Amino acid sequence: xxxxxxxxxxALAPSAIREILKATSQPGIIPFAAGNPAPExxxxxxxxxxxxxxxRDRPVDCLQYGVTEGYAPLRERVKADIETRLGIGxxxxxxxxxxxAMQVMDLATKVLCNEGDTIICESPSFIGSLNTFRSxxxxxxxxxxxxxxxxxxxxxxxxxxxPNVRFIYTIPNFQNPxxxxxxxxxxxxxxxxxxxxxxxVLEDNPYGELCYDGDVLxxxxxxxxxxxxxxxxxxxxxxxxxxxxxYALAAQPIIAKMTVGKQASDVHTTxxxxxxxxxxxxxxxxxxxxxxxxxxxxxxxxxxxxxxxGTALCYQVPAGGLFLWCxxxxxxxxxxxxxxxxxxxxxxxxxxxxxxxxxxxxNAVRLNxxxxxxxxxxxxxxxxxxxxxxxx
Amino acid sequence: xxxxxxxxxxALAPSAIREILKATSQPGIIPFAAGNPAPExxxxxxxxxxxxxxxRDRPVDCLQYGVTEGYAPLRERVKADIETRLGIGxxxxxxxxxxxAMQVMDLATKVLCNEGDTIICESPSFIGSLNTFRSxxxxxxxxxxxxxxxxxxxxxxxxxxxPNVRFIYTIPNFQNPxxxxxxxxxxxxxxxxxxxxxxxVLEDNPYGELCYDGDVLxxxxxxxxxxxxxxxxxxxxxxxxxxxxxYALAAQPIIAKMTVGKQASDVHTTxxxxxxxxxxxxxxxxxxxxxxxxxxxxxxxxxxxxxxxGTALCYQVPAGGLFLWCxxxxxxxxxxxxxxxxxxxxxxxxxxxxxxxxxxxxNAVRLNxxxxxxxxxxxxxxxxxxxxxxxx
Numbered sequence: 001x002x003x004x005x006x007x008x009x010x011a012l013a014p015s016a017i018r019e020i021l022k023a024t025s026q027p028g029i030i031p032f033a034a035g036n037p038a039p040e041x042x043x044x045x046x047x048x049x050x051x052x053x054x055x056r057d058r059p060v061d062c063l064q065y066g067v068t069e070g071y072a073p074l075r076e077r078v079k080a081d082i083e084t085r086l087g088i089g090x091x092x093x094x095x096x097x098x099x100x101a102m103q104v105m106d107l108a109t110k111v112l113c114n115e116g117d118t119i120i121c122e123s124p125s126f127i128g129s130l131n132t133f134r135s136x137x138x139x140x141x142x143x144x145x146x147x148x149x150x151x152x153x154x155x156x157x158x159x160x161x162x163p164n165v166r167f168i169y170t171i172p173n174f175q176n177p178x179x180x181x182x183x184x185x186x187x188x189x190x191x192x193x194x195x196x197x198x199x200x201v202l203e204d205n206p207y208g209e210l211c212y213d214g215d216v217l218x219x220x221x222x223x224x225x226x227x228x229x230x231x232x233x234x235x236x237x238x239x240x241x242x243x244x245x246x247y248a249l250a251a252q253p254i255i256a257k258m259t260v261g262k263q264a265s266d267v268h269t270t271x272x273x274x275x276x277x278x279x280x281x282x283x284x285x286x287x288x289x290x291x292x293x294x295x296x297x298x299x300x301x302x303x304x305x306x307x308x309x310g311t312a313l314c315y316q317v318p319a320g321g322l323f324l325w326c327x328x329x330x331x332x333x334x335x336x337x338x339x340x341x342x343x344x345x346x347x348x349x350x351x352x353x354x355x356x357x358x359x360x361x362x363n364a365v366r367l368n369x370x371x372x373x374x375x376x377x378x379x380x381x382x383x384x385x386x387x388x389x390x391x392x
Numbered sequence: 393x394x395x396x397x398x399x400x401x402x403a404l405a406p407s408a409i410r411e412i413l414k415a416t417s418q419p420g421i422i423p424f425a426a427g428n429p430a431p432e433x434x435x436x437x438x439x440x441x442x443x444x445x446x447x448r449d450r451p452v453d454c455l456q457y458g459v460t461e462g463y464a465p466l467r468e469r470v471k472a473d474i475e476t477r478l479g480i481g482x483x484x485x486x487x488x489x490x491x492x493a494m495q496v497m498d499l500a501t502k503v504l505c506n507e508g509d510t511i512i513c514e515s516p517s518f519i520g521s522l523n524t525f526r527s528x529x530x531x532x533x534x535x536x537x538x539x540x541x542x543x544x545x546x547x548x549x550x551x552x553x554x555p556n557v558r559f560i561y562t563i564p565n566f567q568n569p570x571x572x573x574x575x576x577x578x579x580x581x582x583x584x585x586x587x588x589x590x591x592x593v594l595e596d597n598p599y600g601e602l603c604y605d606g607d608v609l610x611x612x613x614x615x616x617x618x619x620x621x622x623x624x625x626x627x628x629x630x631x632x633x634x635x636x637x638x639y640a641l642a643a644q645p646i647i648a649k650m651t652v653g654k655q656a657s658d659v660h661t662t663x664x665x666x667x668x669x670x671x672x673x674x675x676x677x678x679x680x681x682x683x684x685x686x687x688x689x690x691x692x693x694x695x696x697x698x699x700x701x702g703t704a705l706c707y708q709v710p711a712g713g714l715f716l717w718c719x720x721x722x723x724x725x726x727x728x729x730x731x732x733x734x735x736x737x738x739x740x741x742x743x744x745x746x747x748x749x750x751x752x753x754x755n756a757v758r759l760n761x762x763x764x765x766x767x768x769x770x771x772x773x774x775x776x777x778x779x780x781x782x783x784x
Contacts, residue, residue, distance in 0.1 A: 001619050003645050009503045012652050036457050044451035048444075055443055059436035063632035065428050099491055099636075099658040106657050110527065111401045115507060132656040135502065227393050240455035242663035244491075253395050260404050264524040265498050266491040270662040271634035 008115065008137035024347030030380035033347035034371040035176070035322055038300070041293040041370070042240060043284060050279040054272070062272045068263045069255070070097025070247070071271065074278040078233070078247055081281065086208075088221040088231060094255035096262065099269045101206055101234035101246035104258075105132040105169075106265070108202050108230055108248070111257040112166045113138045120158050120199075121169040122150045124354035124362060126176040129169060129204065138166075142356030145175070147316065149182025152189045159197040167200040167230070168193075172220060174207040174321025177354045177366040181319055187220045194228055206234040207321040209290050212298040214319055227251030235277055237322070238290055243273040297322070300369040300377060307381030312388040313365070324367040325351070332391045334363045340387045341365075346380045400507065400529035416739030422772035425739035426763040427568070427714055430692070433685040433762070434632060435676060442671040443664070454664040460655045461647070462489025462639070463663065466670040470625070470639055473673065478600075480613040480623060486647035488654065491661045493598055493626035493638030497524045497561075498657070500594050500622055500640070503649040504558045505530045512550050512591075513561040514542045516746035516754060518568040521561060521596065533557075534748030537567070539708065541574025544581045551589040559592040559622070560585075564612060566599040566713025569746045569758040573711055579612045586620055598626040599713040601682050604690040606711055619643030627669055629714070630682055635665040689714070692761040692769060699773030704780040705757070716759040717743070724783045726755045732779045733757075738772045 024033040054062055069075065075095050083089045098104050105128075113119065115137035121130065123142025133140055141158050143150045150170065159165060168190060172182040182190075194201045203220045221231040230250040235243065248258060262268070280286070304324055305317050313326035328334060338350045351364030372380060416425040446454055461467065467487050475481045490496050497520075505511065507529035513522065515534025525532055533550050535542045542562065551557060560582060564574040574582075586593045595612045613623040622642040627635065640650060654660070672678070696716055697709050705718035720726055730742045743756035764772060 001643065003643070003649075005503050005649050006506050008506075009649055009653060012656070034457075039452045039456065042452060042455045044447070044455070047455065048447040048451065051447055052440075052444055055436070055440040059440065060431045060434060061634075063434045063436065063439065063634045064431065065426075065633045099662075102656075103658050111397050114398050114400075128655070128659070131652075135653060135656040241457045241659075242453075242455045244658060244660070244662045251393065251395070257395075257397050257401055260523075261401060261527060263520070264404070264494075264527040265657060266495050266636060267520070267633075268636070270491075270636045270665050272664060273662050 008135055011134055011137070012131055023342050024349070028345070029342065030346045030376045030383070031371045032367045032380055033349045035368050036371040037237060037241060038296055038370050041296055043280070043289055046280060046284045047240070047276060050276050050283070051272070054275050054279065058275070062275055064271065066268045066271045066274070068268050069259045070269060071274040071278060074274050077278060077281050079249070082233065082249065086219050086222060088219055089249055090225070092227055092251055093249055094252045095247055095249045096255050096258050097269050097274055098246045098248060098262065099266055100236060100241070100244040101204065101232045102128055102132060103262070103265070104230070104232035104246055104248040105129045105202070105204070107258040107261045108167070109133055109136045109138065110261045111254070112200065117164045117166045118162045119167060119169055120155065120162065120165055121356060122171065122175060123356040123360060124177055124351060125169065125356060126171060127353050130356065133169070140356050142360065145178050145180055147180065149180060149186040150190070152186055152193065155190065156193055159193055159199065165197065165199045167202045169202045169204065170220070171204045171206070173205055173216060174210065174318055176207070176321070177323055177349070177351065178325040179316065179318030179321055179323050181217065184217050187217065188223060191220050191223050191228065201229045202232065203229055204232045206237055209238050210294060210297060210322065211320040212294055212301060221249065230254060238286070238293065239277065239280060243270070243276065245269060245273050245277050297370055300374070303374065303377045304367060304369040304381055307378065308384065311385055312391065313384065322368055322370040324369060325364055326367060327364045330363070332363070332388070334365060337387060337391070338365060340390060341384060344383045344387055346383045400527055403526055403529070404523055415734050416741070420737070421734065422738045422768045422775070423763045424759045424772055425741045427760050428763040429629060429633060430688055430762050433688055435672070435681055438672060438676045439632070439668060442668050442675070446664070446667050446671065450667070454667055456663065458660045458663045458666070460660050461651045462661060463666040463670060466666050469670060469673050471641070474625065474641065478611050478614060480611055481641055482617065484619055484643055485641055486644045487639055487641045488647050488650050489661050489666055490638045490640060490654065491658055492628060492633070492636040493596065493624045494520055494524060495654070495657070496622070496624035496638055496640040497521045497594070497596070499650040499653045500559070501525055501528045501530065502653045503646070504592065509556045509558045510554045511559060511561055512547065512554065512557055513748060514563065514567065515748040515752060516569055516743060517561065517748060518563060519745050522748065525561070532748050534752065537570050537572055539572065541572060541578040542582070544578055544585065547582065548585055551585055551591065557589065557591045559594045561594045561596065562612070563596045565597055565608060566602065566710055568599070568713070569715055569741070569743065570717040571708065571710030571713055571715050573609065576609050579609065580615060583612050583615050583620065593621045594624065595621055596624045598629055601630050602686060602689060602714065603712040604686055604693060613641065622646060630678070630685065631669065631672060635662070635668065637661060637665050637669050689762055692766070695766065695769045696759060696761040696773060699770065700776065703777055704783065705776065714760055714762040716761060717756055718759060719756045722755070724755070724780070726757060729779060729783070730757060732782060733776060736775045736779055738775045
């Protein structure tokens with residue numbers, strides 16, 4: 001039988017890059033291509049204890065249907081936590097628990113965009129979010145990244161010229177894939193431009209807690225007094241990605257619409273996971289846990305950066321997050337380097353995977369330092385040094 | 393601020409019925425409006441033991457990212473189980489684990505339908521699935537239900553006259569809301585008509601295991617030799633709805649496309665839930681557990697049916713599932729009865745909630761017998777008898 005698929009999904013057909021990425025999951029290969037938390041960064045003892053207590057005292061609450069907007073005590077706790085810690089959330093805002101932060105991108109696009117509408121995003125940007133946007137048949141318009149975040153003059157031009165822009169998508173902290181942090185001035189400017197052109201901002205902050213140098217800057221949402229910013233948060237990087245628990249904080253009418261959308265997507269997020277997160281936030285020392293994983297990742301980042309210093313892989317040291325973005329010297333071809341690295345036993349992601357448009361000029365690779373063990377880091381960096389030298 | 397939402401989500405605006413349903417979740421009200429499993433039907437001891445073992449021996453597998461198509465051993469186990477038990481699945485089929493069976497409806501619509509395409513469904517049908525379809529901007533065409541399943545002559549007429557039909561949606565076993573089971577002859581006929589008109593069939597079977605009288609008939613998928621049927625299964629009714637674990641079995645190209653769609657929706661289903669289901673299928677006596685919950689629900693169904701015998705609420709005894717569909721005598725108005733029942737302390741769902749089109753003529757209510765306790769059943773039925781009498 002021949003199958004006819006929807007236009008929007010046909011736009012997501014497998015690409016050459018996806019084929020390369022498949023090779024990166026071969027067993028035995030050193031995983032610089034992934035984005036997984038380090039296994040030693042999971043609070044396994046706490047989860048084990050909390051889960052045992054929940055399944056002993058409240059098994060039916062873990063197993064029965066829940067409400068779509070999420071477990072009420074968890075919603076209140078997260079709201080209070082991010083208000084205290086990040087200064088975000090007003091009386092006119094509401095919060096929905098989602099099945100990972102990816103679902104925030106999914107629901108925001110579903111409720112805000114018709115097919116053919118435009119989303120403005122950083123270029124390059126996180127492939128997962130870009131594909132979510134594409135799956136709704138929207139147009140993407142990229143704004144180039146600079147060392148201090150997106151080029152706000154290019155953003156202004158895009159807002160002036162693009163029709164039907166619905167929102168600006170940004171990862172201000174330790175962006176995936178570039179590792180770049182947006183400056184305070186640009187955070188304010190992005191919101192100002194959004195206001196002038198009456199579009200929304202989708203602020204995605206999965207890495208905010210993973211800050212290794214200096215202080216985290218205020219969220220764009222913290223300047224938002226009129227309900228223009230949808231803030232996406234996640235427990236994937238500080239607790240567990242396998243649990244699939246994220247959330248959106250936004251104006252009440254937006255959260256109400258996202259709730260209707262979520263009802264039609266997966267009804268609600270796994271109750272056990274919501275209850276475990278709620279107990280973890282109450283009873284574990286979350287701040288101490290975050291300090292511990294920041295120590296682990298700082299050491300891993302430094303091993304990778306020091307090992308690649310002076311090679312043809314040129315990087316800015318990221319102040320946080322999980323990724324190192326390496327621009328390549330002109331004599332090195334990104335796909336060629338990627339293939340040679342895989343052949344030598346190290347998986348990396350060609351930068352073009354994160355391109356907004358297929359013809360974006362990118363000659364870079366993204367490396368991840370959280371997934372590999374310390375031994376794999378040393379070994380993989382030595383292999384990459386050799387691969388880089390093989391081009392000269 | 394004023395917000396502009398997508399056309400497809402505006403089509404899902406709150407209705408008068410949704411407002412009535414809100415009232416049904418008031419504390420203290422007898423819950424004949426829900427669809428929850430009975431708390432005593434959960435295998436809590438087994439889940440407690442399995443979870444403790446998994447979090448002791450394999451915590452990182454429970455907490456780390458997984459692959460989008462689902463935990464590989466669970467996929468193989470479910471494939472083998474439904475092949476043995478239901479005789480479905482060919483070498484050309486594949487299986488994806490989803491976040492509840494609702495996500496099967498979501499992904500099937502996403503990958504198969506453009507806006508404006510048509511889905512043919514039973515009338516009335518499950519409001520959750522209908523809203524999922526609506527959330528993609530598709531047109532719904534209802535086919536009337538008869539005592540032995542959808543009117544296949546009306547189905548043929550719809551297939552002859554509707555443009556761009558992508559699939560036929562059916563719940564052949566103990567349908568929600570009507571409780572009706574489709575006859576064997578009609579199962580074969582639906583597939584034959586789908587073949588003649590080259591459309592797919594989406595067979596939703598959440599209640600198949602909950603069979604109280606007689607034997608379960610073969611699935612439509614069991615007659616499918618060419619990959620025309622997408623089969624949706626669920627662990628919500630026999631294990632736990634709060635875990636959100638379902639699955640789709642379909643031709644490989646469809647599953648491949650649904651996997652790309654799921655990656656863009658929620659990346660993957662909660663790992664802990666997938667691992668618990670996998671262990672439960674291996675180590676617990678699932679057949680004995682299903683027999684036990686069928687005994688519980690048979691008793692509850694009989695209590696409800698016997699209590700309402702001879703009233704103005706006219707029903708066919710459902711051979712399985714969770715619902716009793718009561719047609720009302722012409723002198724009784726559905727919304728009026730619903731309001732009087734809620735005022736008297738019993739929540740029921742007006743049949744129009746399950747209408748495919750707003751102007752469908754329905755004068756019925758749906759009652760659920762799995763959620764209320766035995767005491768609530770006796771009490772609620774007595775109240776409904778009184779409410780029915782109040783019309784004469």
